[in-house]
Amino acid sequence: MKKYFIFFLLSFLIVESVSAQSPEVITIKKYGTENAGNIIKEFSEFLYLPNVAADPVGQQKNADFIMNMMTKRGIQKVQLLRANTVGVPPAVYGEVNVPGATKTLIFYAHYDGQPVNPAQWAKGLEPFQPKLFTDAINKGGTNIPFPADGSYKSEWRIYARGASDDKAGINAIINAYDAIIKSGLAPNYNLKFFFEGEEEAGSPHLHEILEKHQSLLQSDLWIICDGPIHQSGKKQIIFGVRGDVNLELTVYASKRPLHSGHYGNWAPNPAMMLAKLLSSMKDDTGRVTIKGFYDDVTPLSLLEKKSLDEVPSVDEQMKKELGISAVEMKGVTLSEAINQPTLNINGMQSGNVGKMASNQIPTYATAVLDLRLVLGNDWKRQQQKVINHIKAEGYYVSETEPTDEEREKYAKIIKVVSNSDGVNAQRTSMDLPIIQKVIAAVKTTTQNQIVLQPTMGGTLPLFLFEKYLKAKTVTIPIANHDNNQHAENENIRIGNLFEGIVMMASIMMFK
Template structure:
């Protein structure tokens, strides 16, 4: 386990300078090497608790085990923070007050996970029975037993739901504090821990918890541990997240399915109508053509533009890894693309395909649109832009099944159901003094470049922390980029888990 530990130490000594924080990181690394067996055994037990919303009992067990993990590490005031709405999954809270500390950091991760379909997982895998593999399954990895001597290799992987998203984040945070405590080090700031229980459901009650416990949750900065490191394998710090909202669209035609021979070329086909409507929303270069779609975007600052220019390109790597030979927005890198608002088709359905296909004209066609937002966009306003575009294409818009009267009156009918749980984007300035300390702390854990990413491609409800607590946030992810989060065969690379412990510990040592 951690084969490069002594090389890392030797390299620093050759350089002739080892900062105080770097020396402390080496101490944390050595702790991880010596205690890998206990860390992994506890993590595997943590992963065994079903933590999906459809299993409230499993969620309760997960939260209870998490509280035990915190209490045995000497974390104080361990408690559940309940929303005002009865039955909502609670957040788990604890704190460590450091005498003389001048700053307070809150570490955030979530203990809930995405739903699972065990039939889609690789043969022999149970989403809640963690299994160790010699490497990634799709790279030929084979199942191996958890070693009894605590000796682990960085490229081994643990497969289980939540292994990466986000029990790895919870585990890294708690073991970082444990490593500091047992190594006789002292955190440089007050520490608070906040583990949410319904992030994967869109955090519908997070606002209630933040408002209800406003005084308890005061801090100088929230550190969010969720998501993957950069695709290059380098550690990254992310200063913002995109917002997100959805629209459900259903185009209607004939009241009953029709024989495509008897009525083809005469009766309107809703699948074709929907395809044309969706195609009208983007040009050939992937640019959204909806009026005003980009108008309210707040441009990146000079520091953010400079950071974006320095992000290592992984476009060729990802094209090969994903089996694609062209990208949607020509001349735009992946890092640039995720700093722009997007319109994505999550799925489409009309009639049947494959063995169930029949020669028919279907009665309806439906699609779900996913809108990712950047700073300046408002999710309701962005939805309305799409609705206005649909109207401009000649559609009559309804929010229910069309009546016979509406069918007689309008040639093009669409039902539009806007999502009611959208979230706006959030971004924290790189130039803040506390953020500069965060950058320095993460840099102390690696001799490689630390990627500074203005915006994460994914979405988190971080704007709520600004709205209810007037708080700043920064995201420091730890999972491997190919972790299959939200899908079958979710996994965490062992090296990423222990790198995450070091990173979180270095942040806790900020003064």
């Protein structure tokens, strides 16, 4: 079995040593050295385009930019795949038919991004004005101009919304193909490209696109380029994702705010009521106490358990990095924790704090719960388990604000708004032959251990590919673990960007 050892990193990047380099490696490395400036220049132009999921005009500009990237590289049948619902951001599609190829890979990334609050970004940073820094800002990195000679260093970082999540993935996929072709080499698979524009909004219309274009989107495997590499710095391959669904809870008490002196100890306090309710949902070991919460979890296979045991521990590293001394689930590693369903509090609100604080008993208290799901959980069923627990705690549950009649009848009233577009978890078997080829391909890019994770902590709509296309998926992340995705100061480490190109090229070419 011939292997193409693709190491498409620039000569100035710090890379792991290799025992030998094939002619293909040398050729592609030369291409990278000569085109580094153009790769970063195009990437920066891409980052200048606002890509907030709720902005259809901005989303269309991003889709047009990607189409141009693909067309000028000779990718065929470049087109926009639209949902039946009007106004939905399209998916950008293209394909390459390779003579003699018997299998097809589809490469996926998304071009939409999370909303931004410029006031929260570091001084001098604008979310859609990419800037280059010598290191992470919190490590003392300083802003420098983009070098005219294309001489980038591994530790340098580009700061901008979408830099890591997930325009880096699109950049890596398209430039991997470009590097192969312009170096006189060839992919071993038929290739398809699918770049979504609605992932950060929960992919509510992705199923329409998949169902409408079923025949076009047939493949042997989807390669998902999203998310960060392992916290240890090692490359990782992820075989599944957690599902996700939300609940909004609002506890009601008095119809008007009350003086805490005149009414304290007498009028119910909704903030205290909500705090007690939330506290009843978990014990001191971090286990969810809701009845049946873990009952329908599909156990890991023996191979998945073995891979999980071999994941490097980063618990002490991350505790130090995050400034925490203890973890929620006692005796459970980070890797083990993300393979279990969770109940998280995303936020709570009641009354005022800080300079706006006043001596009052508020009228209501609100919290948003985030339920992360693993294989076997159903998002509707998981929501209902929480609602059943709330009822068992003595609450009258409504979907609307309480009426006067309900206030007179029930002592404990809560409004529960159930998210109606949850996402279930998905997991692909590690022992499939084509999966083994992907693992082998990624191994050719490094002499270090490849981390094999049964499940990613985050959520992608991968169950939809399985449901509508009967497709298998595997996720190959490229971003640095401290990339601040979804938050202020999002960034991509230059070394990770180019390592991503390496991995995508290795998968396209591996035999």
